[in-house]
Amino acid sequence: MPASSESALAGSRPLGIYLDALWSVRPRLTRLDSADDRPRPILSCAGARPVLHLPPAGALLTRARAAHAAAHLAYGGEPQPRARLKPVQRVLLETLEDARVEWRAMQELPGLRTLWAPFHGAGPDDGNGVDALLLRLAHALFDPAHEDGHAWIAKVRRMFFSADGRLALDTPERLRDAASRLGNDLGQMRLNFNAAGWRVEPAYRDDNHHLWIADDSLPPSATPLEREDADSHGSGDDSNAVTADRPPPQATGGADHGEGGATALWSEAPLRTLRYPEWDRLIGRLRPDWCTVIESRPLNVDGEALRMRLLSALRRLPPGRLRAAGRPGSGRARDGEVLHTDALIETGIALRTGTRPPTRLYRAARPDDGGRDLLLLIDASASTAQPCADRRPLLEHLRDAALLATHELERIGHSARVWAFASDTRHRVRVQHLKDVREDALDARVCARAAGLRSHGSTRIGAALRHAVAHPTGDRPLILLLTDGEPHDIDVHDPRYLPEDLKQAVREARRRGTEVRCLHVGTARQAFALRHAFDPGRCVTTNPAHLVQQVLAGLQSG
Amino acid sequence: MKLHDPVAPDDALADWRIADEPWYAPVGGEVAAFEAAHARGLPLMLKGPTGCGKTRFVEHMAWRLGLPLITVACHEDLSAGDLIGRFLLDGQGTRWQDGPLTRAVRHGAICYLDELVEARADTTVLIHPLTDARRQLPLAATGELLHAHPDFRLVVSYNPGYHGVHKSLKASTRQRFTALEFGYPDAAREAAIVMHECGVDEGIAKQLVTLAERTRRLAGDALDEGASTRMLIHAGLLIAEGLAPRTACLQAVAVPLSDDPEVVSALTALVDACIV
Numbered sequence: 001m002p003a004s005s006e007s008a009l010a011g012s013r014p015l016g017i018y019l020d021a022l023w024s025v026r027p028r029l030t031r032l033d034s035a036d037d038r039p040r041p042i043l044s045c046a047g048a049r050p051v052l053h054l055p056p057a058g059a060l061l062t063r064a065r066a067a068h069a070a071a072h073l074a075y076g077g078e079p080q081p082r083a084r085l086k087p088v089q090r091v092l093l094e095t096l097e098d099a100r101v102e103w104r105a106m107q108e109l110p111g112l113r114t115l116w117a118p119f120h121g122a123g124p125d126d127g128n129g130v131d132a133l134l135l136r137l138a139h140a141l142f143d144p145a146h147e148d149g150h151a152w153i154a155k156v157r158r159m160f161f162s163a164d165g166r167l168a169l170d171t172p173e174r175l176r177d178a179a180s181r182l183g184n185d186l187g188q189m190r191l192n193f194n195a196a197g198w199r200v201e202p203a204y205r206d207d208n209h210h211l212w213i214a215d216d217s218l219p220p221s222a223t224p225l226e227r228e229d230a231d232s233h234g235s236g237d238d239s240n241a242v243t244a245d246r247p248p249p250q251a252t253g254g255a256d257h258g259e260g261g262a263t264a265l266w267s268e269a270p271l272r273t274l275r276y277p278e279w280d281r282l283i284g285r286l287r288p289d290w291c292t293v294i295e296s297r298p299l300n301v302d303g304e305a306l307r308m309r310l311l312s313a314l315r316r317l318p319p320g321r322l323r324a325a326g327r328p329g330s331g332r333a334r335d336g337e338v339l340h341t342d343a344l345i346e347t348g349i350a351l352r353t354g355t356r357p358p359t360r361l362y363r364a365a366r367p368d369d370g371g372r373d374l375l376l377l378i379d380a381s382a383s384t385a386q387p388c389a390d391r392r393p394l395l396e397h398l399r400d401a402a403l404l405a406t407h408e409l410e411r412i413g414h415s416a417r418v419w420a421f422a423s424d425t426r427h428r429v430r431v432q433h434l435k436d437v438r439e440d441a442l443d444a445r446v447c448a449r450a451a452g453l454r455s456h457g458s459t460r461i462g463a464a465l466r467h468a469v470a471h472p473t474g475d476r477p478l479i480l481l482l483t484d485g486e487p488h489d490i491d492v493h494d495p496r497y498l499p500e501d502l503k504q505a506v507r508e509a510r511r512r513g514t515e516v517r518c519l520h521v522g523t524a525r526q527a528f529a530l531r532h533a534f535d536p537g538r539c540v541t542t543n544p545a546h547l548v549q550q551v552l553a554g555l556q557s558g
Numbered sequence: 559m560k561l562h563d564p565v566a567p568d569d570a571l572a573d574w575r576i577a578d579e580p581w582y583a584p585v586g587g588e589v590a591a592f593e594a595a596h597a598r599g600l601p602l603m604l605k606g607p608t609g610c611g612k613t614r615f616v617e618h619m620a621w622r623l624g625l626p627l628i629t630v631a632c633h634e635d636l637s638a639g640d641l642i643g644r645f646l647l648d649g650q651g652t653r654w655q656d657g658p659l660t661r662a663v664r665h666g667a668i669c670y671l672d673e674l675v676e677a678r679a680d681t682t683v684l685i686h687p688l689t690d691a692r693r694q695l696p697l698a699a700t701g702e703l704l705h706a707h708p709d710f711r712l713v714v715s716y717n718p719g720y721h722g723v724h725k726s727l728k729a730s731t732r733q734r735f736t737a738l739e740f741g742y743p744d745a746a747r748e749a750a751i752v753m754h755e756c757g758v759d760e761g762i763a764k765q766l767v768t769l770a771e772r773t774r775r776l777a778g779d780a781l782d783e784g785a786s787t788r789m790l791i792h793a794g795l796l797i798a799e800g801l802a803p804r805t806a807c808l809q810a811v812a813v814p815l816s817d818d819p820e821v822v823s824a825l826t827a828l829v830d831a832c833i834v
Contacts (some may be wrong), residue, residue, distance in 0.1 A: 017780045017824035063827055071781040111831040347647060
């Protein structure tokens with residue numbers, strides 16, 4: 001029995017969007033791996049959400065197949081009982097139903113004719129057996145301009161279309177009646193039909209199993225739909241049906257549920273536990289409640305040394321670092337609301353001396369509306385333990401830069417928080433609060449928490465980002481992600497899965513009015529997936545030496 | 559066509575008067591609603607998705623009422639000075655230059671603030687004293703308190719669809735307006751608009767509308783918003799110019815709608831399904 005694997009269907013997201021736009025249908029798309037040399041798509045409508053199993057094929061054939069199956073979903077009716085219909089009559093009914101849903105689809109979307117037409121080429125040269133006649137019939141019903149010349153096909157066409165070119169067989173009863181009579185015609189023509197060898201043609205049409213009510217009394221069928229029923233039962237909730245039956249590519253079973261990754265570093269009591277969805281690029285949908293985010297604070301350690309180092313670093317920060325935020329009176333601009341006194345004096349002098357006056361006559365703008373809600377999200381995954389040129393771990397550089405930058409930005413009216421995150425499978429995405437809104441970044445308690453931060457685990461950015469986006473504390477939220485690598489976790493083997501989820505999370509954030517930027521520490525090559533996820537210019541690669549300035553620039557620009 | 563008085567030679571708003579009737583196909587009672595608000599001097603807010611005809615409606619109404627129309631496209635860098643005016647420097651010293659809002663208030667025009675929600679909050683509050691019984695505009699820079707001309711009217715628009723939570727109007731601003739909700743026209747009316755604006759035949763117009771309806775199903779998911787009537791008009795103009803319909807739809811609809819290659823690929827397939 002051929003069975004549909006639950007493996008990836010390449011390019012399923014555009015296909016899903018396409019079908020959604022065509023008829024607002026959202027079947028789950030999976031790849032059909034079959035030993036059959038001429039596999040046909042299988043559409044299962046038994047569960048809460050239809051499933052379309054597509055054999056591997058080129059883009060156009062796959063699109064033609066998906067559009068045809070979607071036409072069944074859009075225009076089809078309830079499944080019928082097989083009772084009292086002979087195999088040839090059932091096949092005829094399927095052929096008529098295929099033609100009917102396609103005819104209606106093409107009435108609405110005429111371009112679909114161009115998509116399906118290349119697969120219809122049958123004519124008198126193909127012979128007069130039942131298989132050939134059915135193929136020729138499919139062509140004649142698909143294209144009313146096509147003249148086949150066979151009397152029986154002409155008769156079917158007269159039954160199928162009314163005199164004014166409309167659809168005559170427009171109810172299940174009429175279709176069934178017509179199929180019954182036409183099957184008798186074939187019997188009287190002494191033509192034998194080999195049901196076991198029958199294959200739906202043309203190749204873009206599905207096997208039509210969904211047209212029939214499952215019949216347990218039948219012998220095992222070559223068509224795996226009945227088996228599929230059990231798979232796609234669903235719980236009644238569409239999205240749950242999606243999430244329950246097919247996890248993303250997983251590592252070995254132990255990795256997903258085991259506690260092997262948990263260490264004492266993460267054993268602190270959680271502040272709260274929340275669940276967030278995750279984007280599955282294979283099904284083109286969010287899996288609801290898929291990731292568990294555990295909020296906590298790092299273990300407190302002695303933070304005095306860190307605090308002293310930050311105070312020292314603060315004194316070494318270059319002057320003018322906050323100019324981009326436009327402190328009052330800090331600069332001149334070509335345009336603005338308040339004239340710049342010095343510029344006016346220089347202009348007066350220039351006019352009297354006949355020299356060229358300055359062009360920037362206004363004071364630069366003030367920070368917008370009293371500041372933004374800033375959140376720095378530090379990647380604390382295991383890779384950040386690697387030492388930098390000064391032999392200090394990268395994580396320390398990220399942490400110090402975040403604290404210094406937030407200290408500076410709060411001085412000019414922004415409010416800022418610092419969180420760190422790391423993951424250990426989707427069941428444990430830890431988010432640690434190093435600094436909250438009303439705390440000074442150089443406060444001893446903040447430094448004690450920050451000093452306790454350790455590198456650990458993986459980088460499931462999407463879940464951490466959703467958590468951050470869900471908890472804004474002020475106006476015009478801006479999240480700056482500080483990371484050294486691409487999204488990754490030990491329970492996901494598909495290298496595109498988490499980057500696509502991040503891209504989706506960034507998109508969701510934008511819809512909610514939260515701006516997300518990324519500062520990547522490393523080489524530009526490593527940041528490919530990150531840049532793909534962010535809007536142009538929103539992901540910058542830097543090195544540890546320029547981190548503070550880059551964080552300040554990242555939070556003040558735009 | 560309704561004709562208005564010739565422009566007076568000293569008309570300060572001559573450049574903002576609309577001589578020819580902007581074509582507009584009413585979809586409901588919006589013309590009567592606008593006229594009622596105008597009769598009572600009430601500020602008006604037009605809400606609706608991008609490219610659905612809000613601006614064209616305001617132009618049409620300005621022409622219909624014989625009022626000049628001063629339009630300001632709001633953006634996040636729009637300062638109070640951009641609206642009210644500012645001192646400029648020239649060889650003789652400084653001189654005051656009215657901004658578009660002040661000009662409309664002083665001389666009597668409809669001031670149309672397009673996408674008001676994009677403007678900064680401190681800019682938005684400027685319009686508050688103009689929107690209640692006071693109808694006045696204090697000019698802090700000159701010390702002048704400007705009382706609105708009897709013909710001054712304030713109309714704002716915004717698109718509630720794609721703005722984030724921080725991009726909504728404050729209640730103190732919102733509640734000063736009466737509001738009209740705009741949407742995309744129904745299919746037949748939208749096709750008629752496309753035919754009128756582009757000169758394409760009915761078959762093409764219907765296909766374009768079908769395409770737009772399909773993209774609108776993706777709003778909020780694969781797309782922020784579906785294709786607007788304006789996009790269809792762009793496509794229709796390209797077709798009228800001789801481009802193949804498919805090519806025109808890719809250029810005017812599929813490619814501009816999204817930067818996501820997978821979404822553009824789906825939209826391209828959609829164009830193939832809708833357009834022949």
